[in-house]
Amino acid sequence: MRTAFGFLAHRMVEKLPPRPEGTAESTPPPSPLPLPLIACDGPGEVHLFRPHESWVTTCGPCHREQQRAHWADLMARAEAHPAPPPPTWRERVASEIQANEVASGYGTRATAT
Ligand SMILES: [Zn+2]
Numbered sequence: 001m002r003t004a005f006g007f008l009a010h011r012m013v014e015k016l017p018p019r020p021e022g023t024a025e026s027t028p029p030p031s032p033l034p035l036p037l038i039a040c041d042g043p044g045e046v047h048l049f050r051p052h053e054s055w056v057t058t059c060g061p062c063h064r065e066q067q068r069a070h071w072a073d074l075m076a077r078a079e080a081h082p083a084p085p086p087p088t089w090r091e092r093v094a095s096e097i098q099a100n101e102v103a104s105g106y107g108t109r110a111t112a113t
Contacts, residue, residue, distance in 0.1 A: 042066070 037048040042062025049059035058066060087095075 035051050035054060037050050038057075040047050040049050040059045040062050041057045042059060042065065044062075047059065051057075056063075
Protein backbone atom coordinates (compact mmCIF):
# COMPACT_ATOMS: atom_id res chain seq x y z
CA MET A 1 0.00 0.00 0.00
CA ARG A 2 1.49 3.30 -1.08
CA THR A 3 -1.27 5.84 -0.58
CA ALA A 4 -4.54 5.96 1.30
CA PHE A 5 -6.31 6.71 -1.96
CA GLY A 6 -4.84 3.62 -3.60
CA PHE A 7 -5.84 1.55 -0.61
CA LEU A 8 -9.41 2.83 -0.72
CA ALA A 9 -9.70 2.44 -4.48
CA HIS A 10 -8.49 -1.12 -4.22
CA ARG A 11 -11.02 -1.84 -1.47
CA MET A 12 -13.83 -0.25 -3.50
CA VAL A 13 -13.04 -2.18 -6.65
CA GLU A 14 -12.09 -5.53 -5.20
CA LYS A 15 -14.02 -5.96 -1.99
CA LEU A 16 -17.44 -4.47 -2.56
CA PRO A 17 -20.18 -6.83 -3.75
CA PRO A 18 -21.22 -6.46 -7.38
CA ARG A 19 -23.81 -3.86 -8.18
CA PRO A 20 -27.34 -5.26 -8.46
CA GLU A 21 -28.54 -5.25 -12.05
CA GLY A 22 -31.12 -2.65 -13.01
CA THR A 23 -33.24 -2.71 -9.90
CA ALA A 24 -32.15 0.22 -7.78
CA GLU A 25 -31.77 2.80 -10.53
CA SER A 26 -34.89 2.22 -12.60
CA THR A 27 -37.59 2.27 -9.88
CA PRO A 28 -37.65 5.03 -7.30
CA PRO A 29 -38.58 3.99 -3.76
CA PRO A 30 -42.35 3.72 -3.36
CA SER A 31 -43.78 6.86 -1.86
CA PRO A 32 -46.89 6.73 0.32
CA LEU A 33 -50.06 7.40 -1.58
CA PRO A 34 -51.25 10.99 -1.18
CA LEU A 35 -54.51 11.33 0.70
CA PRO A 36 -57.57 12.26 -1.39
CA LEU A 37 -58.87 15.80 -1.55
CA ILE A 38 -61.45 16.59 1.14
CA ALA A 39 -63.64 19.60 1.84
CA CYS A 40 -62.29 22.02 4.41
CA ASP A 41 -64.26 22.54 7.63
CA GLY A 42 -63.20 26.16 7.77
CA PRO A 43 -65.46 29.15 7.19
CA GLY A 44 -66.13 30.81 3.88
CA GLU A 45 -66.64 29.17 0.52
CA VAL A 46 -66.43 25.41 0.28
CA HIS A 47 -62.91 24.56 -0.77
CA LEU A 48 -60.98 21.35 -1.13
CA PHE A 49 -57.54 20.60 0.17
CA ARG A 50 -55.24 17.62 0.44
CA PRO A 51 -54.60 16.77 4.11
CA HIS A 52 -51.13 15.77 5.18
CA GLU A 53 -52.58 13.53 7.89
CA SER A 54 -55.77 11.51 7.95
CA TRP A 55 -57.15 13.33 11.01
CA VAL A 56 -56.77 16.84 9.54
CA THR A 57 -60.12 18.48 8.75
CA THR A 58 -59.13 22.05 7.91
CA CYS A 59 -56.68 23.43 5.41
CA GLY A 60 -53.57 25.27 6.53
CA PRO A 61 -54.88 28.88 6.31
CA CYS A 62 -58.18 27.95 7.99
CA HIS A 63 -56.35 26.04 10.72
CA ARG A 64 -54.09 29.01 11.39
CA GLU A 65 -57.10 31.30 11.48
CA GLN A 66 -58.78 28.97 14.00
CA GLN A 67 -55.66 28.95 16.15
CA ARG A 68 -55.50 32.74 16.02
CA ALA A 69 -59.16 33.07 17.03
CA HIS A 70 -58.69 30.55 19.84
CA TRP A 71 -55.65 32.42 21.13
CA ALA A 72 -57.42 35.78 20.91
CA ASP A 73 -60.34 34.30 22.87
CA LEU A 74 -57.99 33.00 25.55
CA MET A 75 -56.27 36.36 25.81
CA ALA A 76 -59.60 38.22 26.02
CA ARG A 77 -60.76 35.89 28.80
CA ALA A 78 -57.51 36.30 30.68
CA GLU A 79 -57.83 40.08 30.47
CA ALA A 80 -61.49 40.04 31.51
CA HIS A 81 -60.88 37.79 34.52
CA PRO A 82 -57.29 38.22 35.58
CA ALA A 83 -56.06 35.65 38.05
CA PRO A 84 -55.58 37.00 41.58
CA PRO A 85 -51.96 37.71 42.35
CA PRO A 86 -50.27 34.82 44.13
CA PRO A 87 -49.82 35.36 47.87
CA THR A 88 -46.47 36.55 49.04
CA TRP A 89 -44.30 34.19 51.03
CA ARG A 90 -45.16 36.08 54.24
CA GLU A 91 -48.86 35.50 53.70
CA ARG A 92 -48.27 31.82 52.90
CA VAL A 93 -46.13 31.32 56.03
CA ALA A 94 -48.71 33.12 58.15
CA SER A 95 -51.52 30.93 56.84
CA GLU A 96 -49.42 27.78 57.42
CA ILE A 97 -48.70 28.79 61.01
CA GLN A 98 -52.34 29.58 61.60
CA ALA A 99 -53.44 26.24 60.17
CA ASN A 100 -50.93 24.35 62.32
CA GLU A 101 -52.01 26.15 65.47
CA VAL A 102 -55.65 25.48 64.80
CA ALA A 103 -54.94 21.83 64.01
CA SER A 104 -52.77 20.90 67.00
CA GLY A 105 -53.06 23.66 69.53
CA TYR A 106 -49.41 23.01 70.31
CA GLY A 107 -47.02 25.91 70.94
CA THR A 108 -49.58 28.60 71.56
CA ARG A 109 -49.29 30.84 74.56
CA ALA A 110 -52.66 29.81 75.85
CA THR A 111 -51.56 26.19 76.30
CA ALA A 112 -48.02 27.00 77.48
CA THR A 113 -49.06 28.94 80.52
ZN1 LIG B 1 -59.85 26.01 4.56
